[in-house]
Amino acid sequence: MKLKQAIELDRKDSLKKYKSHFLNSKKEIYLNGNSLGKLPIKSIKKIRKTIDYEWGDRLVRSWNEKWLDLSDNLEKKLAKILGAKKREVKIGDSTSINLYQIVFSLLKSNLYKKSLISDSFNFPSDNYIIEGISSNFNIKNPTIINYSQDISAEINLIEKAIKKSPGILCLSLVSYKSGWMYPLKKLNDYAKKNNSIIVWDLSHAVGATHIDLKKTNTLAAVGCSYKFLNGGPGAPGFLFVDNSIQSKLENPIKGWFGHKLPFKFSDKYEAANNINKFDIGTPGVLSMVGMEAGLDIITKATTKSIRKKSISQSEYFISLINQELDSYNVKIESPRDPLNRGSHVTISHAESWKICRTLAKGSKKFPKIICDYRPDKYIRFGISPLYTSFQDLYHTINALIEILKTESYKKIKKEKNRVT
Template sequence: MRALRDFAAEAEALDAADPLRECRAGFVGSEASLVYFDGNSLGRPPAAVLDRLGAFVRGPWADRLIRSWDEEWMALPFELGDRIGAAALGAAAGQTVVGDSTTVLLYKLVRAAFDAAVTSDPRRLEIVADRDNFPTDRYVVEGVAAERGGRVRWADANASAGVDEAALRSTVGPETALIVLSHVSYRSAYMSDAAALTRVAHDAGAMILWDLCHSVGAVPVALDRWGVDLAVGCTYKYLNGGPGSPAFAYVAARHQERLTQPIQGWMGNADVFAMGPDYRPAPGMRRFLSGTPPVLGMLAMQATLDMIEAVGIDAIRSKSVALTEFAVRISDALLSPHGVSLASPRDPAWRGGHVTLSHPAMRAVTARLWERDVIPDYRDPDGLRIGLSPLSTSFAELERGMRAVEATLAAELAR
């Protein structure tokens, strides 16, 4: 009991000293007793969205109606993309667009990059990926390779340490067209050295595409400085865009005119309203759009971008590290005696915004925790994932949730 009391007091002190503590009140439900450990899957709704949605319905939709396309909506995918780029991606304007799902944008960019590589050098028929990547990434890579007469070459990945520079160098070569990797692993939270692995790709004459779904809004990203070619990411995790909110795509300016994306829709045409017989790709990032932008789905994330722009991504990262370090220390003290091991990197420099705890009972423990309004998620093998959103998670919430994990695990093991 002494350890529990000490952690509770420490949580109170950490919250009192937290420069981001006022941000938590900006989310619906943060005042409730429910413990939310799944902000890295679906973020809490920002409170500002309640007024924003109402104002949208009464104003641009009801009052301006179709005129809103000319007045603001046509430009929104690019304006919002530039905001995400500046606040969270380290990307200059004109390289990021919002629209479509992560899967669709992955398909567009993987195929566009593969086709461009083969056109330049017919030997480049390989797409390099790792088997520990998120299933969608692997499925898209396999599908594009089969569709375009290519093949997949799998890089060695440690489940808790990702793909390192040596493993990637031993995998790529003169036949590599594209490398597809996640910056932060969805399972272990391992954070890759994106700059180093991007250099490996370029040394081999290949392009690289980074999946930023578990990075954007939680850890600093520097796409331009790292020399990244392509990136995609979702907006419903740390950007709090809501279920199914549209993803974003980044294409470095140097590649935009030479890449041909495969889903030719009217929004990507050079003259959207020409309605002519032929498709001519628009200049810049517009060519990577296909259909009508999901305007409603772009509303909620703007409230979180307001917060990120106000506090800065470095402050968010500092709190993220403090949260995950606190979770690891509590786990070491309270859960390791029950046989729980850390399935995430212990060094925070290599760890993203979540922590995965491993034990054979974690599937059952997760189900029981949900019944108690403590919401982590489960990932095979044996992983209970603690997702900590720096803007909306308090240290006290984290401490309460970890105590519930310990109590539930103890009860499960006693059955």
């Protein structure tokens, strides 16, 4: 393993200039952009302006001057990133609420049979949401597909489940555990042929992979913006509904912002006749303003270049793990084929929690390295091509060698944080 090689790879990296668009600490390596993305420098000014001038000085007038167009502007930018049309994306409440809205409205629409399918790779909140809907609607519990191992979803099992019980599926495009990435178009096409629809959760994919929702025949999706989109803590989620089915869906939560003319204060609810019908209440302006700078950076860098770098970085990282950590009982828990992998690499070790804490503390031999632990034995390393360098990955492997060789992780006490 040679530092020279990492330096050379960084030198050739066409995206390296984007690191300076984010606030970076010199003293640590941040490999947790898959949980909370870094702060874009421009967001600082934007949010300050929103507080000091728009809220502080212009007050209620800012609704007309700025805030009413805020989500619209962000939606246009995000739609481009997703390969969607501008009136197909809605930014607003949390991902869980967005998923609730879509699945509920699909069930209500009678476009598909009332069967719900998910898998064990899906993010728990998604499964809670659809299970909650099924229990409230007196329809059968969702079918949860289980696989024979934790790394790759078995596509034939998904197809079998669709065949057996066509209806509404919910899957995470990139699994939060192993980083497995599903063949989007293939599954959408299979679902369509079998009178089914897949609602994709893009949370762990968007911003670090290349997604083209239209070309892949995606009909519905949700996602969050605080990971690889760098929108800030608890930044709003988003939903996508293809134009072809929009008019058939009805928002179950009929708040005034989904009204055709919210400020008419009319007695009767008349849904907006476009994607805005999925709006609910007054949008959280401060949280929304934090999203814009991140979207702009991704648009400039292009998702194709981001994806290319992500693959070359995860390949590099995995090759180093294979080469250097094999003798320390470290197992790679991510797919080996980059086409089936998102932008984080997961490893396992019996002492994952302690290793993770040791990395975070840093030492004389290595800087603080922030990655995350997922119960019960996994460590995830998030690669954010916009600010992760090859040298970051090199130093991380070096630190892991040091920790595993000296068993310094044994000094860590047992208590665990709540968010890990």
